Amino acid sequence: MSTALLLLPDLLLIVCGFLVCRYTALDRSVWSAAEKLVYHLLFPALLFGAIVRNPLSLGESAALGGGALALTALGVATSLGLGRLPGVEARLHASGAQTAFRFNSYVALALAERLAGGAGVAGVALLVALCVPLCNVAAVWPLARHSQQAFGRELLRNPLILSTVAGLLCNLAGLRLPEVLGTTLQRIGSAALPIGLMAVGAGLQLGGLNASPRLAAAFLGIRHALLPLAGLGLALLLPLSPTQRTVLVMFSALPTASSCYVLAVRMGGHGPFVAGLVTVSTALGMVSLPLWTALAGRLAG
Known part of the structure; x- marks a missing residue:
């Protein structure tokens, strides 16, 4: 299966959610409840399980982890910096800044396994553990500030941040879940991507990006041009193995996280705008x- 075809099911799930919400009895009331389920249970289970299942080796992967953190910091700085420009609503x-630096961890894990086997999955697990907490903190901050919610309180009760930090602590402490519990958690988490992507489609308004086409183009440009170029440069400069180079460049070019939409909606952001960004990012x-x-x-090579 080519890399493009690996992303096709994600795009089709968004289309499916769009059609189901508009042309069946499963209308917005159903999908509002689904968004809560994804945000509070399914995505946290996915992130926690992905981190705990793959042992981390920080010493052997310091350069890879540092490169990924640098890329994430670049995405955060440039996307949040756009808010200082005149005329930006x-x-x-x-709502949309998070789409420039957050990434689809499910696609990352699946693609890493196909491109680099177990070593690739271990590398991506390290990047997920290091970068997801930073991404989620940076995503919550502007939304909390705009909605006049207490930032510290939002961090302490944000399920995505809590699950990734808990997973990282368990991993570094060497804790492993019993097989029956790990399997149960994995099955709960496996529902996150399809339901989350269908929720994106259900919230999609085809004119959502018309709210600010230039801002949308800037976010997508950071996600799909600036960060991959920076990732390629870091892969050349850092002392990485061939597998680590592949993982770092792949990480830099991932589409944005489908949970961006759920987070924006749950925190009072502009859902249709973010749903449009997630859809276009997946297609790109x-x-x-x-x-x-x-x-x-x-x-x-």
């Missing part, structure tokens, strides 16, 4: 990921 910026990823991973393959 505060609610749209607070079908084109950009094969190109960037091919370049990474040449570097690794």
Whole structure:
């Protein structure tokens, strides 16, 4: 299966959610409840399980982890910096900024396994553990500030942040879940992606990006051009193994996280705008990921 086809099911799930919400009895009232389920249970279980299942080796992967953190910091700084430009609407910026630096961890894990086997999955697990907490903190901050919610309180009760920090602490402490509990958690988490992506489609308004086309283009440009270029440069500069180069470039070019939409809606953001960004980012990823991973393959060779 090509990299483009790996992302096609995600895009089709968004389309499916759009059609089901508008042309069946499963209307917005159903999907509002589904968004709460994804936000409070399914995505936290996915993130916690992905981190705990794959042992981390910080010493052997310091350069890889540092490169990923640098890329994430670049995405956070540039996307949040857009809010200082004249004419940028505060609610749209607070809602959409996260799409420029958050990433689809499910696609990352699946693609890493296909490109680099177990070593690739272990590398992505490290990046998930290091970068997801930073991404979630940076995503919550502008939304909390815009909605005049207490930032510290939002961090302490945000299920995505709590689950990733808990997973990281358990992993570093060497704790492993009993098989029956791990399997149960994995099955709960496996429902996160399909329901989350269908919720994106259910919330999609085809004109959502018309609220601010230039801002949307800037966010997508950071996610699909600036960060991959920076990732390619870091892969050349850092002392990485061939597998680590592939993982870092792939990480830099991932489409944005589908949970961006759920987080924006649950915190009073502009749902249709974020749903449009997630949809377009997923579609762009079908084109950009094969190109960037091919370049990474040449570097690794």
